[in-house]
Amino acid sequence: MSNIQVELAKTLKTKPTDEGKLGFGEIFTDHMFLMDYTEGKGWHDPRIVPYGPIPMDPSAMCLHYGQTVFEGMKAYRTEDNRILMFRPWENFKRLNQSNDRLQIPAVDEKLLLEGLEKLIEIEKDWVPHTSGASLYIRPFIIATEPKLGVKPSSKYLYVVVLSPSGPYYKSGLNPVKIYIETQFVRAVKGGTGAAKCGGNYASGLKAQEIAHEQGYSQVLWTDGIEHKYIEEVGAMNVFFVIDDEIVTPELVGSILPGITRKSSIEMLRGWGYKVSERRLSVQELEDAYQAGKVKEAFGTGTAAVISPIGELKVGDYVMTFNDGKIGTISQKLYDNLTGIQYGKLPDTHSWMDEVCKG
Known part of the structure; x- marks a missing residue:
């Protein structure tokens, strides 16, 4: 097991009572996963922390040159109360393919899966119970080096946020x-x-x-x-x-x-x-x-x-x-x-x- 540090939120948010009104990507859970990359050191300090703003330098390279990638995936609650994910290893494989194209350092896919599973286990009460609803998962990487030169960044931040989302189809599978x-x-x-x-x-x-x-x-x-x-x-x-x-x-x-x-x-x-x-x-x-x-x-x-x-x-x-x-x-x-x-x-x-x- 990797050394993933966990800092739990002191105050938890009130969870939605009407899962039919969740929408998509509008509500976020209590915690998020973070990990840093520093040139010469690699990816380091994987951690789960309370959800909140990310401090960022105005000259962070992602804001100017778009060196950023992301993924989209879901966690589901079954009728017998198990929490499942659909082929998450495929998403992390694709994330590294995106990384390669945008000159972002590859990330250990086993560590990404381990970190995500740990985060979801902490946030399992946020996984909706309503049929068709799910916990949307958004992993992303941003270039954080404070520099305006056009080149690959020497610093990155990997983040995962979670968002309970309602059924995509509210009135049937309409074309x-x-x-x-x-x-x-x-x-x-x-x-x-x-x-x-x-x-x-x-x-x-x-x-x-x-x-x-x-x-x-x-x-x-x-x-x-x-x-x-x-x-x-x-x-x-x-x-x-x-x-x-x-x-x-x-x-x-x-x-x-x-x-x-x-x-x-x-x-x-x-x-x-x-x-x-x-x-x-x-x-x-x-x-x-x-x-x-x-x-x-x-x-x-x-x-x-x-x-x-x-x-x-x-x-x-x-x-x-x-x-x-x-x-x-x-x-x-x-x-x-x-x-x-x-x-x-x-x-x-x-x-x-x-x-x-x-």
């Missing part, structure tokens, strides 16, 4: 309307699209606002060179059921390798479906749609798990999938993934990490 973006660019091959870093999300806000103005909930991004090939939808990976093939864009360096994406592919193939990771152009999708071959579409991600797509707009052309209703495959994936996450179905894939008893 969303998506707008295909052909002007702005989220990422290009060779850029930071495959890393989970803040700049990727900030650059998408403009296009998302335009989509909202047109009555669409999210943006579907195309490739940054030709605006021809489909990549991601909002902050999710995307799948299309075309005839007997389930197609999702291949990971070419501009697409985030989602944990839910990976799990969905493994689950679908295990059921005998043909899943293709390949380039899919907007034109191919339109042609297949006009031929009546597109049966359903859906996004995958940590927050929603599965988000069915009911309508897709490119220019003035609108495609409606499955009469705007959730498809059979989307529903089956959602039921099985959430069933495993909440301990209602057997974990035949060994995906879940049991943290403690609630």
Whole structure:
């Protein structure tokens, strides 16, 4: 066991009584996990401390050059009061892949998991009891060296904060309307699209606002060179059921390798479906749609798990999938993934990490 120091809060917050009104990322638990990096010393001083502001120099490099990465994951409470996490080792593996792209020193993934499990055990009473609700987990790293030169920082801070969050779907698994973006660019091959870093999300806000103005909930991004090939939808990976093939864009360096994406592919193939990771152009999708071959579409991600797509707009052309209703495959994936996450179905894939008893 690593030497993780623990300082418990002297005064605890009042926990929400109505879990149906939790929202997302608005309430935070009593404690957080911190760890420092110093060049020549490595990562050191892992500790759990009361949640609160982080002192930071105004010239901290993360504030000026965006050298920061993060992850998103969840902890779930089962009906028999166990606290589970979904494939957390995959998130920490991806965190180090993001670190590598942004020149942030790698972190011991076993230590990260140990620290997170210890933090959640301390905060287990914050894990919601309501079906569909969960404890959202946000690990992140920021460059803290006080210097305005453009170079990798010599100091970093790793932080984990926890936020009880309500059910993503409050009134059923309703399909969303998506707008295909052909002007702005989220990422290009060779850029930071495959890393989970803040700049990727900030650059998408403009296009998302335009989509909202047109009555669409999210943006579907195309490739940054030709605006021809489909990549991601909002902050999710995307799948299309075309005839007997389930197609999702291949990971070419501009697409985030989602944990839910990976799990969905493994689950679908295990059921005998043909899943293709390949380039899919907007034109191919339109042609297949006009031929009546597109049966359903859906996004995958940590927050929603599965988000069915009911309508897709490119220019003035609108495609409606499955009469705007959730498809059979989307529903089956959602039921099985959430069933495993909440301990209602057997974990035949060994995906879940049991943290403690609630």
